[in-house]
Amino acid sequence: MAVPVVREFTLPDLGEGLTGAEVVRWMVEVGEVIAVDQPVVEVETAKAVVEVPCPYGGVVTARYGEVGQEVPVGAPLVTVAVAPAPGDAPAAEPAVERPLVGYGVAETRRAGRRRVLPGGAPASAAPVASVAVVEPVAVVEPAAAPAPAAAPAVVAVISPLVRRIAREHGLDLAEVAGSGPDGLVIRRDVERAIGATAAPEPVAVPRGTDPDEELVPLRGLRRAVAEKLTRSHREIPAATCWVDADATELMALRAQLNQVPGPKVSVLALLARICLAGLERFPELNASVEGESVRRYRAVHLGFAAQGPRGLLVPVVRDARRLGTERLSEELARLTGAAREGTLAPAELTGGTFTLNNYGVFGVDGSTPLLNHPEAAMLGVGRIAPKPWVHQGELAVRQVTQLSFTFDHRVCDGGTAGGFLRFVADCVERPGTLLRAL
Numbered sequence: 001m002a003v004p005v006v007r008e009f010t011l012p013d014l015g016e017g018l019t020g021a022e023v024v025r026w027m028v029e030v031g032e033v034i035a036v037d038q039p040v041v042e043v044e045t046a047k048a049v050v051e052v053p054c055p056y057g058g059v060v061t062a063r064y065g066e067v068g069q070e071v072p073v074g075a076p077l078v079t080v081a082v083a084p085a086p087g088d089a090p091a092a093e094p095a096v097e098r099p100l101v102g103y104g105v106a107e108t109r110r111a112g113r114r115r116v117l118p119g120g121a122p123a124s125a126a127p128v129a130s131v132a133v134v135e136p137v138a139v140v141e142p143a144a145a146p147a148p149a150a151a152p153a154v155v156a157v158i159s160p161l162v163r164r165i166a167r168e169h170g171l172d173l174a175e176v177a178g179s180g181p182d183g184l185v186i187r188r189d190v191e192r193a194i195g196a197t198a199a200p201e202p203v204a205v206p207r208g209t210d211p212d213e214e215l216v217p218l219r220g221l222r223r224a225v226a227e228k229l230t231r232s233h234r235e236i237p238a239a240t241c242w243v244d245a246d247a248t249e250l251m252a253l254r255a256q257l258n259q260v261p262g263p264k265v266s267v268l269a270l271l272a273r274i275c276l277a278g279l280e281r282f283p284e285l286n287a288s289v290e291g292e293s294v295r296r297y298r299a300v301h302l303g304f305a306a307q308g309p310r311g312l313l314v315p316v317v318r319d320a321r322r323l324g325t326e327r328l329s330e331e332l333a334r335l336t337g338a339a340r341e342g343t344l345a346p347a348e349l350t351g352g353t354f355t356l357n358n359y360g361v362f363g364v365d366g367s368t369p370l371l372n373h374p375e376a377a378m379l380g381v382g383r384i385a386p387k388p389w390v391h392q393g394e395l396a397v398r399q400v401t402q403l404s405f406t407f408d409h410r411v412c413d414g415g416t417a418g419g420f421l422r423f424v425a426d427c428v429e430r431p432g433t434l435l436r437a438l
Helices: 160-168 187-194 220-235 248-257 267-281 325-341 414-429 431-437
Strands: 005-010 020-026 038-044 049-054 058-063 070-072 076-082 238-246 287-290 293-296 302-304 306-308 311-313 354-357 377-381 385-391 394-408
Touching: 038 076, 049 076, 160 187, 220 311, 238 414, 248 267, 248 394, 248 414, 248 431, 267 302, 267 325, 267 354, 267 377, 267 414, 267 431, 306 325, 377 414, 394 414, 414 431
Parallel strands: 302 354, 354 377
Antiparallel strands: 005 076, 020 038, 020 070, 038 049, 058 076, 238 394, 287 293, 306 311, 377 394, 385 394
């Protein structure tokens, strides 16, 4: 009988230059039979949640890293017992890993798999189509063989949550009768055993003994955002200026454009077009500071703030100047939808040179946003709402918005920043001004 060879699979560099990733969810259990390139763990980087596939097929013999723990690149994730092909001689050196496939933003679907319960019997699960899997390696001693006194009893529990609930309540799972398939201990069994009607999964770590306080750790995207904004506030001497603008004519222009057959033009697209025209006049704002120098960019990679399920994201429209207004509107809509669905690729969240922040969608009038490090400028737009306004010497109700402009004072002085903001406000109030800049 061929002896299985144990292969170690380590966390690879996922293409972002990252040094590590946080374990979000394990997709396999020890003793489970997996196929080649089957996702084994879901990890969160600073940009996205991705599924990591294993290049080996066989039986998982060990996992490394708990949920919420950061695993460095190159550190082991799992070990897999791989059965050699018939007739193969034992190899003295481990085989070279196969190239990984399937990296990308995590989806809700999961590959079919088999679980091995005590006694070596596989639990029923969706089969893996067109994949030959090796026979499972025995992971428990036969029932007749007495377990060593120091070794814990093997319990039919596959859920880490069930194990954690039992551990927190001091419950011995060996004494719990399982009501799941093949005697599997499930959450309901543990709750019944501890006499609780509910055992919700804790989402925060209590601090001290005060029930009104909790300590929520910064993890994943929230930690990356915190680090970036802290660095921005610490390193960049930022200043903000603002002005109110009458957006009535801009809204009328949008309505007129959308009467023409074709893709609809959003307010965000018109604001983006105005920003691009402003950067043509004030190119020193499309820049960043590097040491003792200012790097100015010829191309405008326009970032814009978008709210997603994982928090605030800044998708980037590459080479935005090359896009017409309709195409710009389509690209903004595509990236906004991807942000809401949590399907943005890491490359779509990096490389911005200027940011447009439309916080008016949250129903607020103004803000002094922190710069998106290392960028040198950001335009903020408040809600467009009907307000009393002096128009052509008379008091009228107009659609008014507040524009705020935050800039790195090392890159320019107030004259440049004020000139850019005034140009933007003029284009909002008189959209025909854009024709002179196009």
